[in-house]
Every structure is written in C-alpha cells, then in structure tokens.
Amino acid sequence: MHSLSTGGMERTLAAVIRATQSPSLSHTVCTLREPGPLADQLPAEVAVIPLNCRRSDRWAAVKLASVIRRIRPDILHARNFNTWCDAVLARRIAGHEINRTVLGFHGLEHDGGFTSVQRRRARWLRLRRFPFTAVSYAGKQQLVDELGAPSCRVDVLPNGVSIERFRPPTADQRCAARAAYGVRPDETVIAMVGALAPVKDHRMALDAVASSAPRLGGVCILLAGDGPLRGPLENRAETLPESVRTRFLGSVEDVAGVLHAADLFVHPSRYEQSSNAVLEAMACGLPILLTAVGDAGCVANAGxxxxxxxxxxxxxxxxxxxxxxxxxxxxxxxxAAARQRAESCHGFSAAVERYQAFYRSIGSAATQPEFNECAALPASCPTAR
Structure with a gap:
C-alpha cells in the first residue's frame, strides 16, 4: 500500500489486520512511501516494511521484488491503483510463484473514473487477468466497465464499523461532547468527517448552508479532517452568515466524540465507493444526508x-x-433506522469474517489462473425489504 496514513482505507485495513493476525493468517505490510502514523497501532508481530520511494520512483517495483524474495508471501494484496502496477511488475521481477496476486480497489482520489493513462497501463500490464477486491458494488461495476475486469474476478468485501465503539450517546455523553466543542444550547450541530479534498466537495455543503441559513436558525458545523483545501474552505466559512459557526477540527482521533455532539451528519462527496464516516454516523444513530454516489443507495437502504x-x-x-x-x-x-441498519448489515465482525473467508479461499489455490467466484456474488448491492 502507499502508506499507513490516517485515511479511511488505511484505518479499515489496520483494524482488519489487528482482528485477523494469527498463526494461521499473518500479515506483513509493505508501504511504498513512509510507514505512516497507523503503523504504531498494529500488533508487534506485524512487520511494516517501508520502501521510502519518491514520487514516480522507477525503482519501486525492484525494491518491492526484493521484499517479495525475502518474505515469500502466499498472497500479495496491492491496495489501489497507485500500487497495482508496481506489485504486478515486482511479482514478475521476483520470479517467485506467489499463490495469488490480488488487486484491491478502494476508490479513486478524483471523480471522472480511471484516467486514460491508468487505462493504458492496465491494458499493458494485463491487469484484468488478476483477481480484484472492491469495497462496494459500485466499485466492482467500475472495474468491469472501465478496466474490462471479468465480473467473476471481482469479489466485494464491504467495509464494516465497530458497533460497540460507535453507538448512540447517553444524555451525559451528548452534553459532554457538545460542551467540549463549545456548542450553544440553541444551535443545531451538523457534523462532517472526511479529508478536505476536492472529491469530498465540502465547498458544496458550505454553499448549501449559506443559501439556506435564514431558514435554519443557529447552526454549528463541526468539520473533522484535514487536507489541501483547508485554507480555501476556511475562507469560505468566514463569509457564511453570523448564524452559522464553523469549526475546523483537523484530524481527530475520537471521531465518535464529534458524532456524539451532532444533530445530523452530512456527507457531500461527488465520488465515493463506500464511506467509513457514513457507517460510523449510522452506528451512532445520526440522521444522515448524503449524495447518491457509489453504494450510497445500498448503505441508506433505499432511503x-x-x-x-x-x-x-x-x-x-x-x-x-x-x-x-x-x-x-x-x-x-x-x-434509529440507521443504527439498526449498521447493526444488522455493516458490523465490523462480519467484515472481518469476509476477509478471513476470502484469504482462505484464494490461499488454498496452488497457482494464479482462473479465479471464479461468480456463483457467490450477488449481481447488485442488496437492500432489505
């Protein structure tokens, strides 16, 4: 993977590793760049090997091949496009017959789909012959439509949320959280959690609050996350009406505390696969407004x-x-419906079981050829009736 930074994908993978590390399923994490802050949260027996590559490092695949030769993994699971090409080339350079090389798709950093350059690289490296994982049914369809991946080679492993850690607050917890963020008694708190990046489209949410402010009453926006657009977003927030206060919290360790202070959760992304932040808000029993992208319709259970x-x-x-x-x-x-949906469909323990079953199924194969799971995959995102 790129790095164990504090993004949603990285936090999910770190949690999965902590839950699945065992004598029968051991992990080694190789990062193309620096280890990242989440490396310290992994079990002591999980090795983290940083390659410390520069951007567009032409030697990345060679460095990764050296690691492959040394640790001889049964499964090489590369996360997102920025690692796929290096992983596939490294596998060839290493000359080690890894049982499986799997390409994991967690989404893109931009909307508009895979770029023409990415599609050309995918064709050149014949990526479509490898098995894929995706965190959403929308992501699976994107791989099929844009990269030509056979549907039966894409296994969907949805994200999960800890329903024990993220749960509706007690009255005392809610009061304490609102006091911690300086919320006034007459204010409605809107929470947003996510990287301050263009694809998350926080500017659109601020524009929506600005245009409706006279009809909203007092509003306090708690915006947890950091990124390249923090400065422009802070400038926009300064122009909002006086009835709207915006607090930029930066990267927050206790996301549940932010959600406990909120009256509703807004997720305005213009591109998304499956948002961990939305699942966390659901588990905390918050009403949610989110854009209809990715698997939002499935997560929202058709509204x-x-x-x-x-x-x-x-x-x-x-x-x-x-x-x-x-x-x-x-x-x-x-x-209440969101909490029930999180408990019944999006629990973290179920996500861990899916990962364990997936690794067992592909780890038992002797070679890379056909990966056929068509019968086990539903055609689309399931919803409750």
Missing part, C-alpha cells in the same frame, strides 16, 4: 435510514437540510 441528494447540487442539499432540521421526528426515525 429508509438516510436521505439521498444529487451530487454537486447545493440547492437540493439546502432544501433537504431545511426539511430535516425542522422535522425532529423524522431525524429521530432516520437515526
């Missing part, structure tokens, strides 16, 4: 536990904000 709006549409989000803030009964109903 039964969250409200969907069109991406890049601040007017639709503004109207939805007004309706939700002025309908506390609706917020309560959606929050």
């Amino acid at each position: 039964r536990c969250a409200r969907l709006v069109a991406p890049c549409d601040s007017d639709s989000l503004a109207a939805a904000l007004v309706r939700m803030i002025h309908d506390p009964a609706e917020r309560q109903r959606l929050g």
